[in-house]
Amino acid sequence: MEAVYEKYFRGNLPHIWCPGCGNGIVMSAIARALDKLGYPQDDVLFISGIGCSSRMSGYMDLNTVHTAHGRALAFATGAKVCEPRLHVFVLMGDGDAAAIGGNHFIHACRRNIDMTAIVINNSIYGMTGGQFSPLTPTGKKATTAPYGSIDRAFNLVELSRGAGATYVARADVYHAALLTNLIVEAAQHKGFSVVEAVSTCPISFGRYNDMPEPADMMMWLRDNTITVAQAAKLTDEEAADKIIIGKHFETEAVEYGEEMARLLASAKEAE
Amino acid sequence: MSEKMTNSCKGTANVQLMQGNEACAMGAIKAGASFFGGYPITPSTEIAEYIAREFPKLGRYFMQMEDEIASIGAMIGASMVGHKAFTATSGPGFSLMQELIGYAAVAEVPLVIINVMRFGPSTGLPTMPQSGDIMQARWGTHGDHSIIALSPSSVTEAYYMTIDAFNLAEKYRTPVVLLMDEKVGHLREGFDISNDPEPEIFDRVSAHEGKYVPFANTESGVPPFVALGQGERYHFTGLTHNEAGFYTSDAGKVSEFMQRICGKIEDHVDEIAQFELDAMDDAEIVIMAYGAVARSAHETVESLRNAGHKVGLLRLKTIWPFHTDKVRELCAGKKLVAMPEMNMGQLAVMAKAALGDMPFLPINQVDGRLIKPETIEKAILDKLAEMGGDR
Numbered sequence: 165m166e167a168v169y170e171k172y173f174r175g176n177l178p179h180i181w182c183p184g185c186g187n188g189i190v191m192s193a194i195a196r197a198l199d200k201l202g203y204p205q206d207d208v209l210f211i212s213g214i215g216c217s218s219r220m221s222g223y224m225d226l227n228t229v230h231t232a233h234g235r236a237l238a239f240a241t242g243a244k245v246c247e248p249r250l251h252v253f254v255l256m257g258d259g260d261a262a263a264i265g266g267n268h269f270i271h272a273c274r275r276n277i278d279m280t281a282i283v284i285n286n287s288i289y290g291m292t293g294g295q296f297s298p299l300t301p302t303g304k305k306a307t308t309a310p311y312g313s314i315d316r317a318f319n320l321v322e323l324s325r326g327a328g329a330t331y332v333a334r335a336d337v338y339h340a341a342l343l344t345n346l347i348v349e350a351a352q353h354k355g356f357s358v359v360e361a362v363s364t365c366p367i368s369f370g371r372y373n374d375m376p377e378p379a380d381m382m383m384w385l386r387d388n389t390i391t392v393a394q395a396a397k398l399t400d401e402e403a404a405d406k407i408i409i410g411k412h413f414e415t416e417a418v419e420y421g422e423e424m425a426r427l428l429a430s431a432k433e434a435e
Numbered sequence: 436m437s438e439k440m441t442n443s444c445k446g447t448a449n450v451q452l453m454q455g456n457e458a459c460a461m462g463a464i465k466a467g468a469s470f471f472g473g474y475p476i477t478p479s480t481e482i483a484e485y486i487a488r489e490f491p492k493l494g495r496y497f498m499q500m501e502d503e504i505a506s507i508g509a510m511i512g513a514s515m516v517g518h519k520a521f522t523a524t525s526g527p528g529f530s531l532m533q534e535l536i537g538y539a540a541v542a543e544v545p546l547v548i549i550n551v552m553r554f555g556p557s558t559g560l561p562t563m564p565q566s567g568d569i570m571q572a573r574w575g576t577h578g579d580h581s582i583i584a585l586s587p588s589s590v591t592e593a594y595y596m597t598i599d600a601f602n603l604a605e606k607y608r609t610p611v612v613l614l615m616d617e618k619v620g621h622l623r624e625g626f627d628i629s630n631d632p633e634p635e636i637f638d639r640v641s642a643h644e645g646k647y648v649p650f651a652n653t654e655s656g657v658p659p660f661v662a663l664g665q666g667e668r669y670h671f672t673g674l675t676h677n678e679a680g681f682y683t684s685d686a687g688k689v690s691e692f693m694q695r696i697c698g699k700i701e702d703h704v705d706e707i708a709q710f711e712l713d714a715m716d717d718a719e720i721v722i723m724a725y726g727a728v729a730r731s732a733h734e735t736v737e738s739l740r741n742a743g744h745k746v747g748l749l750r751l752k753t754i755w756p757f758h759t760d761k762v763r764e765l766c767a768g769k770k771l772v773a774m775p776e777m778n779m780g781q782l783a784v785m786a787k788a789a790l791g792d793m794p795f796l797p798i799n800q801v802d803g804r805l806i807k808p809e810t811i812e813k814a815i816l817d818k819l820a821e822m823g824g825d826r
Contacts, residue, residue, distance in 0.1 A: 176681060206666050211512075222670055222681060227663045229515060230672035231508070232538050238500070238508025243663070245496050245509070246470055247516040250664050268508070271501040424496065431491030 168192075168199050174225045180216065184370075184378025186337035186363030187217045190284050191224070193340050193361070194253070197347035198226075201251075209250040211240045213260035216291045217284040217363075220255050234265030237272040237281065244279055248421045251351065252279035258299035259289045262318050266298070273327035273356055277420040280350045280357045283320060286365040294368030305372040321412045324358040331357035333411045337364055338385035346411060355419045362389075362407055453626030455593045455619040456523070459549050460485035462597030463521055467636055468547070469495040470513035470520040472506040474528060477561040478617045479551035482523035503528035507535040507546070514544045515671060517662030519601055521547035525617075526555040529568055530575070536610050537576030538673045540696065543650065543658065545604035545639060549597065549613045551620040554803045563803035564617040566726055569781040572612045573755050579693060581700035583707060584612040584755040586726040590624045595634060596752070602637040603707065607700055608657050614754055616777070618727035618805050641665075649680045652691065656699030701756055708758035711750040712765070714740065718747025719770040720815065723762070723786060725751040727805055728775050734808035739815065746815075754782065762789040771818060773798055775811045794822065 172195040181187045198208065210226040212218035214233035221228040227250070231239045236254045244252045261269050261283045272281065288306060289295040296306035296313040299320060303312045324332045331353040335343035343361055350357035364370065364381035375381045385407070392410035395403045460482045463471075471486045483499070490497040496513070500506040503524055510520035524532065529550045539546050554560035555567045568575075572584045583603050587596040597613060604611040643651075643659040649669040651658045658678075661667045670680040675692055677683040683692075700707065714736055715721070724732040729750045739746040749765055751757075762785075766772045772790055774783050775798040783797040798814045800806045 205668060207664065209516075209664060222672065225668060227668050228670045229512075229663070230670065230674065231511075232534055232673055235504065235508040235535065238505040239512035239515070241500075241505070242470060242472055242498070242509030242512030242514075242520065243516045244512075245498060246513045246518045247664055250516070267501050268505055271505065428491050428494050432494060435492050 168195050172198055172205070172225055173223055176223065179223055180219050182367045184364060184366040184381070185216070186286060186365070187220065187284060189337040189340050190217070190282070190343065190361045190363060191220050193343040194282065194347060195224070196344045197351065200344070200348050201351055203251045207249065207251055209240070209243055209252045210255065211236045211243070211252065212255040213257065213265060215257035215260050215289070217257045217286075218255060218260060234260055234263070235268065236260070237265060237268040240279055241272060241275070241277055244277055245421065245424060248278075248425075253351070254279060254281045256281065256283050257290075258283060258285040258287065259297040262298040262320060262323070270323070270327040273324055273329040273358070275420040276328055276330050276355045276417050278354055278356070280347065280359065282347065282359045282361060284361050284363045285320065286363040286369060288365050288369040290365045290368045294372065304369070306369070307372075320358070320360045321408075325413060328356070328417070329358045330355035330417050331414045333358070334360040334362065334407070335409050336362035336385045336389055336407060338382055339389065339409060342409060349411065353414060355417060449629040450625045450627045452623050453590050454481060454623045455587070455590045455615060455621065456481035456551065457485055458590045458594040458626060459523070459597045459613065459615065459620075460489070462594040463547070463601065464489060464493065465634065465636070466519065466598045466601035467638070468519045468521050468601065470510065470518040471497045471522060472500050472509035472513070472520065473522045473524065474500055474503045474506050476525045476528045478553055478620055479523040479525050479549065482549060482551075503531040504535065507532045507539070507548070510546050511535060511539055511542070511544050514546055515663045517665070519545070519605070521549065521601070523549040523551065525551050525553045525561070526559065526568055527557070529571065533571070533575040536582075537578060537580060539610040540576070540580040540582065541673055541675075542671045543608040543696065544610070545608055545660075546610040547597070547600045547604050547613065548610060549615060551615050551617055553617050560803045562617070564727060564777055564805060565801065565803065566614070566616055566728070566777040566781070568614060569754060569778065572614055579697060581609070581697045582612065582755050583607065583609060583700060583753070584614050585752060586614045586616070586754050587619055587752075588726055588729045588750065589619065590622055590626050591628065593619060594626070594628065598634050598636070602635065605637050605639040606657070607703070608639065608660055609700060614726070616727035648678050650676060650678045652678060652695055656695050656702065704756045704758050707753060707756060708761065709752040710761065710765070711752060713748040713750065715747035715749060715765065717745050719745040721747055721749050721766050721769050721772045722811065722815075723749045723751065723766070723772055723774045724776075725754060725782070728777055731806050731808045732775060732811055735811040735815070738808060738812055751782075757782070757785045757789075759785070759789040762786065763791070766790055766793060770794065771796060771815070771822070773811065773815050773818070775800070775806050775814075777801070777806060
């Protein structure tokens with residue numbers, strides 16, 4: 165692992181993340197996944213949005229872009245279309261991907277463009293100090309939901325599936341090895357892949373929701389996650405409050421870059 | 436009158452009837468644009484349609500995005516990996532792009548935004564003209580930054596100025612806005628560039644000595660640009676950054692960064708700002724105009740000259756950076772400077788700052804119609820009468 169750290173991290177520490185934050189676990193899972201994938205670092209484009217988790221792009225020794233809030237997928241789309249040889253990873257937070265960037269998210273799914281979106285879902289806007297996001301479970305407390313959120317939450321897996329993504333998986337920072345493996349699978353999938361990484365924010369989420377210690381949040385993940393296979397044996401009601409982890413689905417569909425190449429070839433031929 | 440403002444196709448066999456929007460699209464192709472990300476909006480849509488048709492044949496990329504924010508985001512991504520990227524939009528879309536225009540300014544990503552200006556604010560009058568985005572182009576995004584904006588007055592100029600826009604974007608690593616009046620975008624007139632010299636095409640400079648420093652403070656203020664994915668693994672961010680591209684809040688570094696990204700354009704105003712002077716040598720009265728209104732102003736100059744008034748035209752081809760010193764110098768000692776604008780006086784603010792207490796007459800019309808030559812003429816004659824004599 166030492167070698168992986170040295171290879172993939174720029175070493176410009178300290179990072180900004182709080183003690184107990186799950187972002188570092190996701191970052192190490194990405195580094196391990198890249199190591200397994202064996203992509204040359206020069207051929208990896210790593211693009212992030214804005215928020216705590218999106219600071220990751222600055223720490224990783226890859227071609228990196230820290231974009232604007234919600235816009236990472238838009239940047240990534242233009243870059244990938246122009247340079248299809250690059251392996252593109254897009255790192256976003258829950259508010260970044262599902263709120264301000266929601267439009268770009270569904271359209272990236274629809275286009276089925278070949279890249280991997282990793283959404284770190286810590287159920288909260290952490291950088292601004294703990295406001296509820298579209299992935300905050302209903303009833304949970306936040307600084308802007310002091311009585312508990314009355315908003316319904318997105319299910320990112322179902323949102324991705326409905327919008328047309330062709331690989332969707334979910335893991336969490338308690339199951340870091342699973343997270344690594346799913347990122348590898350997602351990257352190897354041809355098309356738009358989504359990996360939701362359920363994470364911990366003891367400072368801005370756990371503290372307001374009876375999980376003030378990092379270990380509390382880890383135990384919450386340990387006790388509330390079930391696999392896709394386990395969930396299949398439960399009724400919807402029984403599975404309702406569970407975090408279902410594993411590969412949710414994978415399908416094949418026309419990939420945008422290949423369609424673009426086909427269009428260019430046929431247009432040239434018609435000339 | 437310059438050849439470009441009317442057109443240079445007298446008596447040649449290759450004249451085409453061309454629309455301003457189409458000429459922009461042709462100019463972009465000539466300039467080497469290879470990525471278009473856009474969203475349909477009147478009165479700019481012909482540009483997207485032209486590019487959607489022509490780009491695939493050339494092996495270049497046209498994308499219709501989900502909105503204007505995605506359009507400029509995709510353009511920035513494309514430009515970062517080394518492509519010349521552009522879009523065509525209008526007021527409402529231009530408003531949506533503002534945040535990422537600031538990003539492109541700070542991350543120093545070359546882009547061209549063709550804004551075919553329509554009547555605003557809000558949905559306004561989508562098919563009618565207003566030079567309403569002059570100040571938005573300058574200050575629409577938050578924070579201090581500099582910007583380049585150009586405004587063509589003819590179809591032929593729309594072609595050449597689009598090429599200029601790309602060249603400037605590449606040279607100064609900056610977003611460049613082509614502020615084209617709807618009246619020019621939808622104008623159809625004779626177009627023939629067959630006998631013109633080949634325009635110069637400028638590509639961003641990637642050459643550098645020693646280790647690549649992506650945001651180096653070079654002599655010109657413009658760092659060399661190595662496309663992402665070409666072996667230099669570096670970092671782009673919209674955060675204030677040091678020369679290596681990483682976040683810094685160090686007061687000295689922040690100040691140096693701000694001075695550089697503004698200075699790299701403002702300090703080169705002599706090179707960037709273009710003017711066209713017509714009948715200015717003996718002029719006592721100057722009409723300062725840009726875009727479609729400059730065409731009317733040209734008519735006014737002829738008409739007033741015929742009536743014995745010494746009137747000249749100062750046409751601003753470059754809107755931003757506004758060359759305050761040059762405007763002051765060109766207008767020094769004149770009896771009157773008139774400035775017709777299809778807005779409530781947006782660029783007049785800059786003109787006033789340049790002219791100080793020289794006699795100045797803003798002529799503003801905001802009714803969705805092009806200002807007519809006789810409107811300008813009457814305003815000038817009324818003003819002269821008010822000033823005493825010369826009538």
